[in-house]
Amino acid sequence: MTTGGTIASKLEPVSGHVTASVTGSELRAMLHDPLDGIDIVIDEFCNVGSYAIDLPLGFALAQRISQHLQGDFDGVVVTHGTDTMEESAFLADLLVATDKPIVFTGAQHAADEANPDGPRNLTDAIRLAASETARGLGAMICFEQEFHAARDVSKSHSSRTDTFISYEHGKLGEVDGDRIVLHRKPVLRRTYDAKDIVADVDLIKLAMGMGDRYIRFAAQDGAKAIILEGFGRGNATPAVTAAATSLVAKGTPVIMTSRCQRGRVKPIYGNGGGKTLSDGGVIFAGDLSGQKARVLVAVLLGMGIEGERLRQEIEYFGG
16 A cells, blocks of 8 residues: 655656655565565555645545455555654554554655665565564564564654664564564554544643643644643643643543653652642553554544543553
């Protein structure tokens, strides 16, 4: 399945813009080897930069993946821009109930650059999706000869080809030529039979001395839930703490993550810190990143899950 992204992009000589214009058939022709024994069917789902993919489109992509895997296909590979690949992969992991592999891949170098990484990544992703070893691992990202669990993986560098890492959880395994090497299996996985998604979930990153302007405006402008990327273990400025607990009391869920790349949130500090937030009803999301927490909450709200059940589901995925 193709969705565009850098792997499918070329430079437009007149405008000087790099845009998604490569077809699925052209991507297939760029593969590093013929992949004998693997039959490939191309579904050109869309052709955009992943910065233009929103939650409803990601939800539709997961639905299309599910449709394919209900048939005779052994697995699905999705070519996707790296900017939001981790969010689309996590959506698929949450929404597609299957043991068959779902593998997202892409590129950091455009298709017409001198040394594109897309063909190698796509070759590895197809091998992974066709492998019995990959069954039961859920949705994954395969990049630079490694594959990672959708829940754990994040883009860590704006331009390097080894951008995807899983921080403290570690990669699932490696693609070594035609061999799939599995190191571990993901533990925190659960799928939902969601018929819709709630896109009005906002993500707000905190910085020193920030006031409550953004969080209050988000709620007033229709946000159905707010994700905070707080300090350290899950702390906020006094003004944000007061606003967050006030919003929870009025019925708007507020979920705390950390702006740190490693570690987990935990309500410890009082006097306006994380313990005050937790006592006021803010949900702590473990070591989920802000963007992953946003995806999860959008799915849960789309199913009408709220209150204590919402807390339980978020805390499960937080680990």
